[in-house]
Amino acid sequence: MKSQKLGIIGVGHVGEHVLAYASSSNLFGDIVVVDSREELAFGEALDQDHATGLLSRPNVNIYSSNAYNDLSDADVIIVSATHVYPKGEVPADRQQLITNNASIIRSIMKNISEVTQEAIIIFITNPADTVIYMAANEFSYPKERMMSTGCMLDSARLRYIIGKHYNVDPKSVSGYMMGEHGYSAVPILSRLSVAGIPYDQLSKHFPDIKPLTADEVQEKVVQAAYEVFDNKFGVTNAAVAQSSIELARAILLDEHSIYPVSTPLLDGEYNTKRPVAFSTPTVITRQGWTKRFEVPLNEWETEKLNVSAESIRASIDLAESLL
Numbered sequence: 534m535k536s537q538k539l540g541i542i543g544v545g546h547v548g549e550h551v552l553a554y555a556s557s558s559n560l561f562g563d564i565v566v567v568d569s570r571e572e573l574a575f576g577e578a579l580d581q582d583h584a585t586g587l588l589s590r591p592n593v594n595i596y597s598s599n600a601y602n603d604l605s606d607a608d609v610i611i612v613s614a615t616h617v618y619p620k621g622e623v624p625a626d627r628q629q630l631i632t633n634n635a636s637i638i639r640s641i642m643k644n645i646s647e648v649t650q651e652a653i654i655i656f657i658t659n660p661a662d663t664v665i666y667m668a669a670n671e672f673s674y675p676k677e678r679m680m681s682t683g684c685m686l687d688s689a690r691l692r693y694i695i696g697k698h699y700n701v702d703p704k705s706v707s708g709y710m711m712g713e714h715g716y717s718a719v720p721i722l723s724r725l726s727v728a729g730i731p732y733d734q735l736s737k738h739f740p741d742i743k744p745l746t747a748d749e750v751q752e753k754v755v756q757a758a759y760e761v762f763d764n765k766f767g768v769t770n771a772a773v774a775q776s777s778i779e780l781a782r783a784i785l786l787d788e789h790s791i792y793p794v795s796t797p798l799l800d801g802e803y804n805t806k807r808p809v810a811f812s813t814p815t816v817i818t819r820q821g822w823t824k825r826f827e828v829p830l831n832e833w834e835t836e837k838l839n840v841s842a843e844s845i846r847a848s849i850d851l852a853e854s855l856l
């Protein structure tokens with residue numbers, strides 16, 4: 534039986550964590566690492582390959598390659614390639630990354646499309662929503678076989694913040710962010726619950742805890758990224774890498790899990806003025822994504838989501854002007 538194969542494109546701060554988590558995930562028998570810095574790809578792959586000599590690690594075949602042909606039979610490809618900025622000089626606004634990343638994503642998509650149409654592609658590269666919009670609209674690669682991690686990370690931060698606020702395990706919080714991965718991501722508190730108890734009823738069960746307003750939650754989730762980014766000199770990597778492996782698992786095990794990934798909106802969805810991509814709860818299967826949910830929202834959420842869609846669209850316009 535063929536083992537499952539993962540391709541990782543871009544093995545910098547994020548990609549190295551993707552590689553580390555993937556290597557010990559028991560999901561993959563083969564992992565191919567591609568990076569325009571070939572020595573880095575070689576070193577990262579070899580370092581992880583050495584660890585297969587340890588009893589705790591599965592015997593995964595890990596190697597680097599600069600030939601996209603090695604991805605022709607990949608089951609999943611995770612893309613975390615990005616323009617390399619000097620340490621500490623990464624732009625804080627993810628949307629600004631499009632100036633350099635548009636051409637990188639276009640060349641990677643072209644290279645992948647030439648060797649396969651089968652792999653499920655998970656983009657981590659920012660700006661997440663613009664990247665998936667470009668990849669889905671500019672290439673004939675099957676749209677359902679590609680997604681961006683989008684608000685996976687923002688949603689993990691949301692559950693973390695609410696979990697800490699009420700002193701419960703974040704995994705006992707059910708909830709998600711929608712819209713842009715970044716400044717304008719929207720917490721959907723009207724759908725958030727703890728032990729099935731809706732957010733607006735939590736005060737009854739936690740009478741000593743002052744609830745956070747939707748504005749406060751949004752601010753805290755957005756700021757959470759910068760608490761990491763500022764202290765790690767312009768890098769956040771571990772949590773998003775874990776998000777991508779969680780998606781890979783949902784894909785390979787055909788879990789039909791629902792995750793807030795970013796994909797292009799379907800016609801008429803959410804009444805956006807112009808076509809965009811953003812995160813909404815989406816069913817993930819072995820085929821890629823199979824269904825996006827149009828979630829009923831309250832007035833505040835609708836207004837914020839519109840702002841988010843406009844911000845993403847401005848970034849898409851910029852990407853299209855660079856064609």
Ligand SMILES: NC(=O)c1ccc[n+]([C@@H]2O[C@H](COP(=O)([O-])OP(=O)(O)OC[C@H]3O[C@@H](n4cnc5c(N)ncnc54)[C@H](O)[C@@H]3O)[C@@H](O)[C@H]2O)c1
Nearest residue numbers: 543545546547568569570614615617657658659686769773
């Ligand atoms: N979606 C999210 O939630 C999220 C979270 C954190 C970071 N990110 C994004 O992930 C990306 C990676 O961040 P990082 O910190 O690892 O960056 P990094 O600079 O450390 O690494 C990027 C790597 O990409 C490689 N690369 C560049 N062009 C390439 C190409 N054409 N083909 C193959 N490899 C190429 C570089 O050589 C480098 O090794 C960034 O865009 C960042 O904004 C996204």
